[in-house]
Structures are given as C-alpha cells and as structure tokens.
Amino acid sequence: MLSTVEQVAGWARKNSVWPATFGLxxxxxxxxxxxxxxxxxxxxxMERASxxxxxxxxxxxxxxxxxxxxxxLRQIYDQMAEPKWVIAMGVCASSGxxxxxxxxVQGVDHVVPVDIYLPGCPPRPEMLIDAIVKLHDKIxxxxxxxxxxxxxxxxxxxxxxxxxxxxxGSAK
Amino acid sequence: MSAPYEEITDATEGKVYTVSGNDxxxxxxxxxxxxxxxxxxxxxxxxxxxxxxxxxVLNLDGETxxxxxxxxxxxxxxxxxxxxxxTWTQGTTFVTRMDYxxxxxxxxxxxxxxEKLLGIxxxxxxxxxxxxxxxxxxxxxSSHMVAIGTFGMELGATTPFLFGSREREMVLDVMEYITGxxxxxxxxxxxxxxxxxxxxxxxxxxxLLKIMPQRIKDMRxxxxxxxxxxxxTKDVAYLDLTGCMALGITGPMLRAAGLPWDLRKSQPYCxxxxxxxxxxxxxxxxxxxxxxxxxxxxxxxxxxIEQALDRLSGPLKGxxxxxxDKKIGWPAQLxxxxxxxxxxxxxxxxxxxxxxxxxxxxxxxxxxxxxxxxGQAFASVESPRGELGAHVxxxxxxxxxxxxxxxxxxxxxxxxxxxxxxxxxxxxxxxVASIDPVMGGVDR
Amino acid sequence: xxxxxxxxxxxxxxxxxxMFGATGTGDTSGYGRLVVRRKPExxxxxxxxxYFDTVAxxxxxxxxxxxxxxxxxxxxxxxxxxxxxxxxxxxxxxRTLRDDPALRFELSLGVSxxxxxxxxxxxxxxxxxxxxxxxxxxxxxxxxxxxxxxxIPSTVSVYPxxxxxxxxxxxxxxxxxxxxxxxxxxxxxxDWDGHPxxxxxxLGGIPVEYRGAEIPAPDQRRSYS
Numbered sequence: 002m003l004s005t006v007e008q009v010a011g012w013a014r015k016n017s018v019w020p021a022t023f024g025l026x027x028x029x030x031x032x033x034x035x036x037x038x039x040x041x042x043x044x045x046x047m048e049r050a051s052x053x054x055x056x057x058x059x060x061x062x063x064x065x066x067x068x069x070x071x072x073x074l075r076q077i078y079d080q081m082a083e084p085k086w087v088i089a090m091g092v093c094a095s096s097g098x099x100x101x102x103x104x105x106v107q108g109v110d111h112v113v114p115v116d117i118y119l120p121g122c123p124p125r126p127e128m129l130i131d132a133i134v135k136l137h138d139k140i141x142x143x144x145x146x147x148x149x150x151x152x153x154x155x156x157x158x159x160x161x162x163x164x165x166x167x168x169x170g171s172a173k
Numbered sequence: 174m175s176a177p178y179e180e181i182t183d184a185t186e187g188k189v190y191t192v193s194g195n196d197x198x199x200x201x202x203x204x205x206x207x208x209x210x211x212x213x214x215x216x217x218x219x220x221x222x223x224x225x226x227x228x229x230v231l232n233l234d235g236e237t238x239x240x241x242x243x244x245x246x247x248x249x250x251x252x253x254x255x256x257x258x259x260t261w262t263q264g265t266t267f268v269t270r271m272d273y274x275x276x277x278x279x280x281x282x283x284x285x286x287x288e289k290l291l292g293i294x295x296x297x298x299x300x301x302x303x304x305x306x307x308x309x310x311x312x313x314x315s316s317h318m319v320a321i322g323t324f325g326m327e328l329g330a331t332t333p334f335l336f337g338s339r340e341r342e343m344v345l346d347v348m349e350y351i352t353g354x355x356x357x358x359x360x361x362x363x364x365x366x367x368x369x370x371x372x373x374x375x376x377x378x379x380x381l382l383k384i385m386p387q388r389i390k391d392m393r394x395x396x397x398x399x400x401x402x403x404x405x406t407k408d409v410a411y412l413d414l415t416g417c418m419a420l421g422i423t424g425p426m427l428r429a430a431g432l433p434w435d436l437r438k439s440q441p442y443c444x445x446x447x448x449x450x451x452x453x454x455x456x457x458x459x460x461x462x463x464x465x466x467x468x469x470x471x472x473x474x475x476x477x478i479e480q481a482l483d484r485l486s487g488p489l490k491g492x493x494x495x496x497x498d499k500k501i502g503w504p505a506q507l508x509x510x511x512x513x514x515x516x517x518x519x520x521x522x523x524x525x526x527x528x529x530x531x532x533x534x535x536x537x538x539x540x541x542x543x544x545x546x547x548g549q550a551f552a553s554v555e556s557p558r559g560e561l562g563a564h565v566x567x568x569x570x571x572x573x574x575x576x577x578x579x580x581x582x583x584x585x586x587x588x589x590x591x592x593x594x595x596x597x598x599x600x601x602x603x604x605v606a607s608i609d610p611v612m613g614g615v616d617r
Numbered sequence: 618x619x620x621x622x623x624x625x626x627x628x629x630x631x632x633x634x635x636m637f638g639a640t641g642t643g644d645t646s647g648y649g650r651l652v653v654r655r656k657p658e659x660x661x662x663x664x665x666x667x668y669f670d671t672v673a674x675x676x677x678x679x680x681x682x683x684x685x686x687x688x689x690x691x692x693x694x695x696x697x698x699x700x701x702x703x704x705x706x707x708x709x710x711x712r713t714l715r716d717d718p719a720l721r722f723e724l725s726l727g728v729s730x731x732x733x734x735x736x737x738x739x740x741x742x743x744x745x746x747x748x749x750x751x752x753x754x755x756x757x758x759x760x761x762x763x764x765x766x767x768x769i770p771s772t773v774s775v776y777p778x779x780x781x782x783x784x785x786x787x788x789x790x791x792x793x794x795x796x797x798x799x800x801x802x803x804x805x806x807x808d809w810d811g812h813p814x815x816x817x818x819x820l821g822g823i824p825v826e827y828r829g830a831e832i833p834a835p836d837q838r839r840s841y842s
Contacts, residue, residue: 025226026248026613027273027356030319034345037338067616069806070226070247096825099266101834103813103821104251104805123356246804251821254814258835289695418723418750421778432750439753548694551746551757553726564729564744575814577729579746584727587781616804 007148011141014058014084018137021057021081022050023074025064028091028123032063035126045133054080059136060113061129065093066106078113086140088117088132091124098122211239214598224323224605225612229589233598241593241601243586248616256576260542261287264573266359268563271578272614273356274319277312278556279614280361281305283576285442285552286565287363290545293496300485300492301365302444307378307481308351308360309443309554310474314385315344316557317467321392324464324606328405333396340388347377364496375486382479389471396464406461410592410604413458420591421584424559425470426608429455429462436555443554448477460607470557499534501543542571558582558609580614660690668754669698675719676700680710699757704769707760711775714747714756722747722756725776728783730790732815740764741792745772745779762792771797789814 024032036042036050051057054077066074078087089109092098095118097107109115116139119132144152182189217228226247232240252271256264268283269276288294322337345355351374352358352367360367396402412422414430427434435452437445453469455462495502524532547569553562559581568574585608592604664670673691677684687706692699702710714722726746734740739761747756762769771794773779783794784803791812794800802809811818822834832838 026250027270029225030273030356033319033323033334034338034342037342038335039339039342065248065250067247067249068809069249069804073247097823099270100250100252100255101820101822101825102251102255103818104249104254107823125355246802246806249804251813254820255835258820292695419777421725421727421776423724434750439750440755549697549699549731549744550695551697551726551755560726560748562726562746564746566731575729575731577731577744579727579729583781583785584778587778 004148007144008141010145011143014143015137015140016046018047018059018086018133018140019049019051019057020047020059020061021054021077023060023062023077025062025066025070026093028063028094031123031126032061032090032129035129040126040130042130042133045130045137047133054078055082057081058084059086059088061088061090062094062109062113062115063090063123065091065098065100066109066112067104068106071106071112074109075112084143086116086136087113088119088129088136089115090119090129090132092120092122095120216601217244224327224610227586227605227610227612227615229601229605231593231598231601236597236599238593238596238598238601241590243589245583245586245612245615248612250613250617252617253576253578256573258572260571261363261545261573262542264576265362266357268576268578269357269359270613271617272556272558272561272580272582272611274316274611275312275556275558275561275614276357277305277308277361278554278561279578280359281309281443282552282554282556282561282563282578283565284361284363285554286550286563286576287545289550289552290548290565290567291363291501291543292546293364293498293501296496296498297365298493298496299444300369300489301494301496303481303484303489304366304370304494305361305443306445306448307478307485308348308366310477310481311344311348311378311381313474313557314471315341315348317471318344320467320557320606320609321396321464324603324609325396325402327602327606328402330402333392336388336392336395340385340392343381343384343388347374347381350374350377362495364498364501365494369494370485375482378478378482382475382482385475386472389468389475393468397468403461405600405603406464406607407457407459409460409600410596410607411459412588412592416588416591420587422559422588424555424557424581424585425463425466426585426588427559428453429466430458431456436553436560440553442552448480450477460603463607467557500538544569544571545573553579556581558611558614559585578614578617580617582608582610582612582614583617586610586615659692661693665691665693665698667696668752669693672698672720672754672756675717676710676713679713679717679720683709697755697757699759701759701761704760704762707758708770708772708775711745711758711772714758715775720749721751722749722754724748724750725772725778728772728779728786730786730792730814732790732817734764734816736761738763741767741790743769743786743792767791768793768795770795771800773797788812791815 022029022032034040036048042048058081060078060081062074078085087109089095093100093105094109097105099122101107106112117132117136119128121128143149212233214231214233215228216231217226228244228247230242230244231238252267256267259267264283265280268279271279285294288297318337318341322334325333325337348358349355351370352360412426412430414432417427417430423434431454433452433454436442438452450473453466453473455465524535545567547567549564549566551562551564553560560579561581562579564577564579565573566575588608589605593601596604665673680687687703687710689701689703692701700710714720724747726748729744731742731744732740733742741762741764743760745758747758760769769792771779771783773783774796780798781803783797784800786792787794787800788802788804789812801807805813820834820836822836824834825832
C-alpha cells in the first residue's frame with residue numbers, strides 16, 4: 002500500500018518541480034540558456050523559475066559561492082518549503098573548482114545539503130537537463146515513513162562500503 | 174493598554190517602530206499626518222531583476238527613490254590573487270571567468286598586457302590578430318544580445334529574452350566550433366591564439382553573417398517603436414556627459430551621452446585601424462539611447478566580422494596563429510588530431526621519440542612557463558560595457574606578480590545613485606539593466 | 618603557513634624575452650638559473666620620446682618650481698609614461714592634470730594597488746591610470762607609502778570615480794585614503810580580518826583530495842621557478 006502511495010506522490014512531485022534559481026556567476030548564464038528557446042526547460046514542466054523561495058522546491062546553485070554570499074544562500078534555503086532539493090551546478094558550486102582561495106566556499110555542501118553534483122565549467126544546458134532528469138528519477142523513487150528510514154540506512158551503508166576512488170580502478 | 178507599540182528608537186534613518194502585532198490600527202493612527210514616511214527597501218543580493226548578485230538599498234518616499242545605495246562583493250572570487258600562483262599562460266584561464274558574458278575581451282586585454290611586457294606586440298602574427306578581432310566582435314554580439322534580452326525580461330517582456338537567447342545560441346555554436354567551448358574558452362593566449370580556425374569555420378561564420386542581420390532587424394522591429402518599451406525607457410535614468418566623465422563611465426553609456434569615444438578608433442589595438450566601421454552615438458543620454466547604441470554596435474560588429482573573415486579566408490590563409498618564438502608559443506605547436514581531440518600527433522612523435530631537447534623544452538614550457546621581464550604595463554580594449562583595462566605587473570618570474578582588472582561594469586555601476594535618485598522605483602530596474610553590469614566583472 | 622613555498626622575489630629584474638634568455642638557438646638545457654639581470658628602471662632621462670615630453674613640459678609649466686618637489690621621478694618603460702608622485706602632493710598634481718587646458722586628463726581608469734614587501738619604506742603602491750580624451754593621451758601616476766604608515770590622500774574630490782576604486786584598494790591592500798567620504802570594505806564582508814591581496818596574506822586554499830591522493834593548495838605546491 003505504502004509503495005503505491007510513494008509512487009503516486011513521487012510522480013506528482015517530480016512533475017511539478019519549481020526551481021528557485023540561485024544564479025551566481027557564469028553558470029547562471031547557461032541556466033538562462035536552458036530556459037531559452039533552444040533547450041527549453043518547459044519540456045520537463047520546469048519553466049516556472051520561482052522568484053520567491055517560499056514557492057520553490059528545487060534550488061539550482063549556479064556558480065561560485067563567496068564567503069560573503071554564503072549566509073544569504075543558507076537563508077534562502079531555509080525559506081524554501083519542504084520537501085526541497087538542491088543541485089550544485091558547476092564545479093565551483095560542487096567543490097570550489099579552480100578558485101581554491103580565501104574568497105570562495107569550497108563547495109556549497111558546506112552550507113546546504115546537495116542532492117546532485119553537476120560538473121562542468123560551465124556545464125552545457127544539456128548537462129543541466131540531464132542532472133534535472135536524474136533528480137526527477139531520485140524524487141520518483143523517494144520512499145516514505147519506515148521505508149524511507151530503511152532506504153537511508155541502506156544508502157548510508159552503501160556509501161560507507163564504497164572504496165576510495167583510487168581503489169575502484171579506472172573506467173573499464 | 175500600555176504603549177501602542179513596543180518601542181520607538183531613533184536611528185540615522187529616522188524613527189524606528191518595533192511592532193509586536195495586533196497594534197496596526199494604533200500605529201497607523203499615530204503616524205497619520207507625520208511626514209517621515211521613509212521606507213527602506215533592500216533589493217537583492219538574490220533578486221531576479223538585479224542582474225546577478227547585486228544588492229540595492231533603496232530609500233523610498235512613496236514611489237520616489239530618495240537614496241539608492243549599491244552593495245557589491247557578493248561574487249568576489251579572488252581571481253587576481255589566484256593568478257599570482259599560476260603561470261602567465263594559465264592566467265588566461267582565470268581572467269576569462271571575470272566578465273563571463275565577454276570572456277574573449279578579458280583574455281585579449283590580459284594577453285595584450287603580457288605581450289607589451291614581453292615586447293612582442295609587433296611580432297604577433299596578423300592572422301592571430303584577425304582571429305582575435307573576429308572573436309571579439311562575435312562576443313560583442315552575444316553579449317549585447319544577452320543585455321537586451323535580460324533587459325526586456327526584467328521589464329516584464331519575455332519575447333526579447335527569447336529572441337536574444339536564440340541569437341546568442343547561434344553565436345555560441347560558432348564559438349564552440351572554433352574554440353571547443355561555449356563560454357570561458359581561454360582561447361586567446363599570450364603571443365596569439367591557442368589553435369587555428371578548424372576547417373569549415375569560415376563557412377560557419379559566413380552562415381551566421383547571412384542570418385544575423387535579419388535577426389537584428391527583427392529585434393529592432395519589435396522594440397524600436399514599441400510604445401510600452403518607449404514608455405519604460407525614454408527619458409529614464411538620464412546621465413549626461415559631465416556625469417559620465419566624472420564617474421569614469423565608458424562604453425555604450427558614454428556614447429549614448431553623445432561622445433564618440435571608442436578605443437577601437439581612438440587608440441586602436443589588434444589592427445582595428447585597418448577595419449572600416451562607424452562608432453554609433455546618441456544624444457539622449459537615457460535608457461533608450463543606450464539600447465539604440467547597442468543595437469547599432471551589433472550591426473557595426475557584423476561589418477567588422479565580414480572584413481576579418483575576408484582576410485582570414487583570403488590573404489592571411491595558412492599563416493601562423495602564434496608568435497614565432499618557441500620560448501613563448503604555448504602550447505608548443507599543438508594542433509587538433511584527426512580524432513578532433515588532443516595534441517598534434519606529429520608533435521608528440523617529435524618530442525617522444527625524435528628529440529630529447531624538444532621534450533625537455535616542452536616540459537619546461539608547460540610546467541614552468543615562460544619568464545616575463547620585470548615591469549608593469551596597462552593594456553585596454555573596448556569591451557561591450559566600456560574600457561576594459563588590465564594592469565599587469567611582473568617581477569621577472571614565470572608567474573604574474575600582480576594583475577588588476579579595471580572592469581567597466583565595476584566603474585559604471587557607480588552611476589546607480591546618479592541615475593536612480595529622484596526617479597520612480599520602477600525605473601530603478603531599467604536604470605540598472607541599462608548599465609548592463611556583469612557581477613563577475615564587478616567583483617572579480 | 619610558511620612563506621618558504623612562495624616564489625622568491627629577485628633582487629633585480631631579469632632582462633630577456635624568452636624563457637631561457639635566448640631568441641635564437643640558445644640554451645635548452647632546462648637550467649633556469651642562467652639569467653641576465655639588469656638594474657630596475659628607476660628613472661628615465663630626457664628626452665622621453667613621443668608625446669611624453671610634451672606632457673612633462675606642460676606639467677612643469679603648470680606646476681612651476683614645485684614640480685621637482687611633487688614628482689620624485691619619471692619612468693618611461695614599454696611605451697608608457699609613469700610619474701612617481703610624492704603622496705603629499707598627489708591631489709594637487711591630479712587636479713592640475715585634470716584641469717590644465719594643455720593636459721586635460723579628464724578620465725581616470727581607477728586605482729590599482731600593488732604590494733612590494735621587499736621595497737623598504739615604500740611597500741604599498743597605488744597606481745592610477747589617467748586618460749585624456751581631449752588630447753588622446755595616456756599617463757600613469759604612481760604613489761607609494763610605507764607599510765608602517767599606510768596613508769595616501771584621497772583623490773575622490775578630483776575624480777569621483779575613485780570612490781569605489783579606493784575602497785577596493787583599501788579592502789585588498791590596507792592603504793588608508795585620507796579624506797575618502799566613506800572608506801569601508803567593498804568586496805570582503807565587513808567583519809573580515811586582514812587585507813587579502815597583500816603578499817603576506819596567504820592564498821587561503823585547502824588541499825584537494827583526488828582519487829585518494831592529496832594535492833596541496835596552489836600556494837603550498839612545489840614551485841618550479
């Protein structure tokens with residue numbers, strides 16, 4: 002019974018994601034292109050970029066996050082309604098990227114929890130769409146209640162057992 | 174019932190009332206008739222109409238802006254400091270991410286500065302200069318398209334954005350074909366450009382030249398005489414020549430005030446003196462004038478691209494694109510392989526099995542980089558937003574000692590109080606958008 | 618962090634155009650210590666060449682006998698003219714350059730700070746680039762101040778555009794511009810400690826782990842030069 006509810010709720014949630022665009026730098030321009038006529042984010046029901054965090058459930062952090070901006074990011078994240086998701090768009094948002102210095106927060110995951118890390122400097126609009134589709138998949142398969150607790154435990158165990166990258170070997 | 178509201182304190186902005194709830198009626202009654210109705214509105218740093226992470230603090234008296242203050246620094250990236258720990262060539266990768274709507278201009282200003290320090294300005298091949306000019310003008314079109322598109326969107330019109338975005342994608346496709354990247358290309362290098370135009374690039378640019386004039390005309394048809402657009406832009410955010418000079422403002426804002434100051438004409442670089450083009454000006458000094466200047470500049474850019482293309486496919490065909498100095502030309506004689514990726518197979522064969530000296534040389538050049546004689550230089554180019562200057566200081570080492578960018582967005586943004594104060598709050602949006610600030614360039 | 622890993626500052630600049638100091642078939646042994654040094658360009662004797670002589674003549678005429686007191690030295694290098702101005706006289710020189718009909722450097726391109734920790738007594742430099750639209754000329758003013766007394770008079774009264782530029786230089790280098798209307802931080806948060814673009818301020822990067830290996834921050838890496 003719960004599985005069916007999960008599927009229905011997941012389907013409803015994934016098809017009505019409203020992004021709060023957190024455009025910061027170069028990636029924000031590619032984010033705009035994604036909404037433009039060529040790549041057309043409206044195909045995924047996501048063209049309504051929310052100007053208010055209160056009516057948004059996905060935050061796309063597009064660009065480098067400076068130390069001065071970090072509190073603002075957190076505040077906007079806190080203002081968003083649950084359930085909410087975060088995409089770290091571009092290497093700067095994911096890890097600080099090439100700007101390994103005093104001014105930039107080395108990854109937005111220091112400030113907010115991140116669901117999808119999207120590499121690229123900046124990522125192409127197609128890559129952003131791919132990240133969004135992957136996030137839709139994640140939303141669709143999110144479980145509820147006792148199932149969710151079990152899912153979290155499983156994922157945690159999986160992450161703990163994962164070998165460091167150097168031991169995983171190169172791509173085969 | 175005690176006090177109608179919790180507390181009254183005097184601050185620099187005036188009386189501050191702390192309201193605890195349920196006492197609105199009393200508060201309104203007390204304040205009715207008083208003349209200190211100053212409202213402070215904090216706009217940004219994350220706001221959809223502020224053109225990036227710009228924060229505006231507006232004091233409002235009703236609908237009128239009495240004071241506008243700008244707060245920047247929310248995108249400060251420390252690029253200038255970061256460059257001091259990388260080689261001169263790696264510097265292009267950093268500067269290109271400053272003003273991210275006009276990456277090629279940042280690279281060119283920086284490379285012109287480094288070339289001046291190296292003393293090789295005259296030895297940069299003509300073909301490289303022509304490619305630079307072509308790429309800069311393509312970038313100018315894409316940048317202005319974004320400027321006008323987002324301007325429309327911020328005023329509440331979606332169609333200019335869709336038009337601008339579509340046209341920009343066309344330019345970006347050409348850029349990607351030539352450099353391999355849509356943005357942040359690091360294509361211009363000290364001494365020339367990183368690779369020659371790939372086969373078919375001339376045709377691609379030619380195609381763009383055929384389509385673009387009509388697209389610009391479409392945009393003009395939509396906006397030039399649109400009554401709604403005119404009402405939002407005419408006589409808004411007036412800044413005359415005196416104001417522009419005092420505030421150090423350059424670019425379309427200055428030309429819309431009537432002064433035909435364009436570095437491409439007055440202090441040419443990259444061989445701009447050999448191209449034929451006009452410097453468009455307007456005398457209105459308002460938002461509409463700046464829009465007209467930008468539109469006309471795009472048309473002139475097309476003219477320059479056409480001339481550059483003629484040279485690249487004609488007399489300059491097959492020339493070098495990197496300075497003829499093996500100690501500087503980096504990456505050393507690389508070219509695209511048959512798979513479209515990687516280094517030149519000939520070069521790899523040469524350094525790996527042919528010549529030990531060449532291998533050492535390649536290794537030194539890539540890991541250590543070249544040395545630049547000590548001194549300082551200032552090189553500037555006319556970017557889509559105004560004069561973009563690079564102050565480059567060397568101590569004789571393989572890394573920059575200090576690089577400072579004089580970004581036009583940074584300087585032009587100082588005009589916000591001058592253009593907004595005394596106007597309506599709705600005009601703040603069009604005033605800021607007409608300055609066309611790119612926060613990556615402002616904060617660096 | 619230690620400053621051992623930072624690239625050393627050569628005592629005298631190195632004079633050469635290529636990597637190893639050779640333009641033809643030179644040294645390719647990879648031994649980067651074969652250097653040709655030359656004295657730094659401290660001052661240039663007349664004639665300066667180009668329009669630089671005219672500018673210097675006009676400034677001399679406008680300032681009269683005070684020129685020798687105001688301008689410490691003149692450097693012409695790589696086709697650019699630099700006046701090293703004594704800081705006490707900066708505002709006066711700037712005003713003359715802006716207002717004199719024969720000079721008319723009406724457009725300022727801002728203030729850029731440079732930190733030379735090895736130049737004792739003049740560690741901090743503020744570099745102002747000026748442009749004359751009337752005469753289509755360019756000029757650089759350089760002002761220095763010791764680290765112990767980091768004060769330079771503000772030129773906002775002459776060039777209002779210097780407002781933000783001086784705030785930026787204060788923020789990054791700690792040069793106090795006396796007389797600036799509101800000298801506050803502009804790029805860094807208000808409660809930031811230190812002035813990040815000075816040479817004695819570390820880059821502040823963190824080591825990066827990649828595939829199990831740790832790569833130090835750029836300023837902590839082994840230096841090749």
